Amino acid sequence: MTIRPQLPTVLATLLGMATLASGQTGDLRGELNRLRRENVNLSESLVAANKRADESTAKLNDIKLRLEAMGSGLLDGGDDRLVKAVSDLEVMARKLKEMEEAALALSASTQNYLSTAIAADPEARVEVETRLRALDTVIGLREAPRKDRQMGNLQQAEVVSVDSESGVVVVNVGQKESAVVGMAFEVYRNDSKVAEALVAQTRNDVSALLVTNLENEENPVRRGDRVSFKRSN
Known part of the structure; x- marks a missing residue:
C-alpha cells in the first residue's frame, strides 16, 4: 500500500485548518481589542461618575457641618x-x-x-x-435693566418666594448685607412669629433659607412675611 498519492490531500487539509485557525485568531484579536476599548470607556465613565458623586457629597456635608456648627443639633434626631x-x-x-x-x-x-x-x-x-x-x-452675560425692587437687610427683610416642594424660602437679603450660610433668622407675619430658619445659600441680593421650626404646622411661611436676624440669647 502506497501513501504518496494521499500526501496532497493531507497537505490541503492542513492548509485549510491553518487558514481557519488564522481567521479565528484574527476575529479573537478584534474582539479582544473591542473589549479593551469598552473597558477603558467604562473605567473613565466610572471615574467621572464617582467624581460627581464625591463633589455632591462634599457640598452636602459642608452644609450639614455649617448647620451643626450653630449648636442646635438640627440634623440629629432624624429631621x-x-x-x-x-x-x-x-x-x-x-x-x-x-x-x-x-x-x-x-x-x-x-x-x-x-x-x-x-x-x-x-x-x-x-x-x-x-x-x-x-x-x-x-445667564449673566448682559446687564439687565434694574427693577425697582427694595432690598432688605439683616434686621428688615422680606420673603420673596417659597418653593412648594422643598420648602426653600428665598428672602431679599444677601451677601451685600453680610448674610452668610448658617445664619439664623426669624419669620414674622404682622406681629406674630411664624417660623425660624437658617441660611443655606447666599447670592449678592438674595438668600435661600431652610425652615427649622414652625410655630404652627398649619400656618407655613408665605411670600411677604417679614424676616429678621435672630440674635443669640
Missing part, C-alpha cells in the same frame, strides 16, 4: 424634612448650572450662525436676536 430640603437645594443648583452651560453653548452657536447666514425674513432675525439678548441677561 428628614430638613435633610431632604438640603439635598433638593443641591440638586436644583446642579441642574441650574447644567442649564446655564447648555444655554451658553446654544447662544454662542446661534450667534455664529446669524453672523454668516443671510436672513430671508428680517423680522424673524430680529426676534431671534431679541431672544438671544434676553437669554444672555438671564
Whole structure:
C-alpha cells in the first residue's frame, strides 16, 4: 500500500485548518481589542461618575457641618424634612448650572450662525436676536435693566418666594448685607412669629433659607412675611 498519492490531500487539509485557525485568531484579536476599548470607556465613565458623586457629597456635608456648627443639633434626631430640603437645594443648583452651560453653548452657536447666514425674513432675525439678548441677561452675560425692587437687610427683610416642594424660602437679603450660610433668622407675619430658619445659600441680593421650626404646622411661611436676624440669647 502506497501513501504518496494521499500526501496532497493531507497537505490541503492542513492548509485549510491553518487558514481557519488564522481567521479565528484574527476575529479573537478584534474582539479582544473591542473589549479593551469598552473597558477603558467604562473605567473613565466610572471615574467621572464617582467624581460627581464625591463633589455632591462634599457640598452636602459642608452644609450639614455649617448647620451643626450653630449648636442646635438640627440634623440629629432624624429631621428628614430638613435633610431632604438640603439635598433638593443641591440638586436644583446642579441642574441650574447644567442649564446655564447648555444655554451658553446654544447662544454662542446661534450667534455664529446669524453672523454668516443671510436672513430671508428680517423680522424673524430680529426676534431671534431679541431672544438671544434676553437669554444672555438671564445667564449673566448682559446687564439687565434694574427693577425697582427694595432690598432688605439683616434686621428688615422680606420673603420673596417659597418653593412648594422643598420648602426653600428665598428672602431679599444677601451677601451685600453680610448674610452668610448658617445664619439664623426669624419669620414674622404682622406681629406674630411664624417660623425660624437658617441660611443655606447666599447670592449678592438674595438668600435661600431652610425652615427649622414652625410655630404652627398649619400656618407655613408665605411670600411677604417679614424676616429678621435672630440674635443669640
